[in-house]
Ligand code: SF4
């Protein structure tokens with residue numbers, strides 16, 4: 001294993017050599033196709049979907065589309081894209097968009113998507129900045145996933161939320177329910193705004209302002225944050241440690257409390273106790289200004305920061321699951337929201353690791369399997385690919401993806417049954 | 427409907443009662459009578475006037491504030507549109523009867539549908555103003571008439587059972603202050619798919635569960651309005667399809683196109699002054715003639731050597747509007763970006779495209795117009811890492827104050843600006859800033875566009891009038907911003923036409 005770990009070190013220069021192998025033997029085309037064809041009844045669902053590819057030297061090709069899994073596979077294996085993006089389902093086949101009358105080519109539907117990027121937290125991270133992440137600040141993503149996943153399910157009633165690691169410093173969410181895919185741009189922005197609590201740019205100090213009445217959604221979100229806050233923000237980020245960071249926090253409490261706390265903190269150096277002090281100081285009678293200051297601090301430091309513009313548009317492109325991140329080499333793998341606490345971005349395999357794993361000496365049983373396959377040549381490539389990825393550390397992530405797709409298929413079958421039952425009743 | 431030069435006959439009996447039975451309408455039936463052409467025109471123009479008032483008030487005031495209500499009410503009265511429910515109140519009548527007002531409301535709405543169905547932009551504008559108007563008129567109705575209206579138009583929504591109310595208890599109470607202040611048992615709560623109550627969802631003023639929104643009776647306007655919007659936008663799409671027939675009518679065509687052009691002010695996308703600005707001038711102009719939003723963006727760009735998408739759009743289109751050519755813009759952005767983390771190659775690949783796009787040279791070839799204040803203030807608020815937006819709207823007042831101090835604005839002036847900001851009169855605050863930096867007591871125009879700010883400033887500076895460095899506090903009282911808001915803004919259209927001609931000689935003020 002040790003040897004493998006070092007072999008997994010990724011060198012961007014090797015990407016052109018690794019991609020053909022990855023797309024030929026590892027990329028889970030069949031599950032991917034099952035996902036995007038949504039039951040296959042409406043053919044245009046897959047056929048009118050835009051894919052776009054980033055090739056070597058940042059060459060960007062938009063409006064690609066495919067009529068079948070085979071066609072998609074063939075093209076990807078031919079051009080070996082550095083990055084794959086998924087766009088909307090259009091009124092016409094995107095690869096023919098130049099031939100239709102202008103104005104009639106329109107984006108009709110797409111998953112409701114969310115993009116959370118660690119760079120947006122730079123003012124509340126002390127450990128890293130910009131594109132860097134570490135296991136400390138990754139907690140922010142863990143919190144984000146839990147808060148949003150709960151709200152999307154319980155508040156909005158969506159059942160099929162696919163969470164994906166972006167491969168570098170953030171996560172994406174694809175809400176795949178039919179109702180979500182059909183939302184108008186106005187509805188998308190309303191949902192995104194409902195879910196946005198942190199507001200304001202470089203010129204805003206206090207970015208969370210709660211009204212007197214705390215909405216149930218905010219309460220639920222605070223419940224999630226409070227499970228992490230002291231350990232993550234107070235201890236690990238040490239937001240009440242240095243003078244500079246204390247000042248930043250105190251800028252968020254009412255003037256009078258600020259004074260009291262300043263003298264208080266003079267004697268109390270322990271950050272956890274400092275936080276307790278702060279909490280008890282801002283506790284005020286209902287309706288008084290500043291009563292929610294502690295909650296607002298928690299939210300400003302930990303609440304998910306959405307890129308609302310990505311969610312608003314039906315036509316916005318987003319990096320595809322299982323695409324490779326060209327800089328880190330890591331695969332964009334799905335995250336199981338039920339086990340989000342265990343998800344470790346640094347354990348996500350790189351393309352070089354899984355390609356290495358393919359070449360590991362085979363155990364006896366696998367050879368047997370191969371012998372069986374030789375007798376039964378009916379669907380050789382697909383089978384070989386399954387056997388291939390199962391050998392690598394990509395396997396468990398493909399499994400998460402598969403479970404997601406299967407759950408959607410089950411739900412769809414349930415719907416169909418209900419419909420036909422209804423018809424029989426009449 | 428039919429249009430004729432003949433005088434119309436009064437439509438009688440049931441049809442009239444059915445159509446005009448309520449002072450507020452859903453406009454589900456088009457007028458069936460013949461409408462004289464003269465009436466056609468006055469009706470349309472008066473409704474357009476009303477809708478423009480709706481738009482202007484919406485920018486200056488919170489849409490449910492007392493002043494908004496008062497001002498809109500008085501405009502409705504002056505223009506003789508139906509006001510609350512006078513018919514039942516049997517007021518002594520001078521001027522047109524309630525019936526005539528309702529008829530006018532009805533017909534004028536349908537005429538503007540014809541004029542405003544033709545493009546996406548026009549439709550959006552029309553729907554927005556009609557919705558705001560409808561919201562206002564519904565809100566000021568007596569509760570009894572609200573229920574009448576629902577019944578009359580057959581609008582029924584699912585109500586929450588008492589058991590459900592008990593089960594959801596505190597969650598309902600905490601979701602909306604209207605619920606928390608009334609006894610929940612006595613309150614009607616409606617359950618609708620969340621898609622039908624987007625305004626409440628957006629503002630987080632409603633409890634959501636499993637995709638349903640639970641709406642207290644006080645907020646029912648939201649769902650009614652949603653119905654209104656859905657119907658209107660469907661109807662407009664239908665009208666658009668049947669329009670070619672009407673357009674062949676040579677009496678109507680010019681009228682309709684005149685009406686639809688009336689709403690857009692100057693859009694600053696056609697530059698008479700293109701190529702008359704040199705890149706060297708930008709630094710100095712950014713302090714003398716840029717509005718605060720652009721001054722900020724310029725500074726941020728110089729300091730960070732980068733701007734994110736929102737900033738690039740807002741600032742890039744503004745620069746285009748003041749006369750930069752595409753080549754200048756490319757040179758300008760490239761020079762700055764490559765001082766930062768982006769090398770020339772990356773710039774050409776990742777950013778040049780979007781700049782050409784702004785000039786309509788790439789992609790859809792739409793010629794993007796510079797953003798108006800309203801667009802800057804209302805859409806796409808800045809988030810982490812962003813410098814775009816309107817500083818009067820999107821900065822913390824404390825930071826705004828510091829900025830203004832650093833620009834050497836005297837403190838009395840700063841206080842006036844901050845008072846306007848507090849009252850949410852952002853554009854007036856910006857106008858005040860203009861007055862302070864140009865040494866004027868009254869700038870004499872009504873600000874609606876950052877490029878307008880620039881043009882006005884250049885006009886002043888270029889005409890050789892002296893600009894005082896230190897500015898005395900203007901004498902105008904601070905307590906009258908509200909009055910000021912409505913006054914000059916009405917004349918926006920005319921002041922903007924002046925600007926167009928004033929642009930012609932902008933170069934004369936440059937230093938180089
Ligand atoms: S009011 Fe308009 S011009 Fe002034 S800063 Fe705001 S957006 Fe810019």
Ligand SMILES: [Zn+2]
Pocket residue numbers: 125127128132133134135136137138
């Ligand atoms: Zn970190």
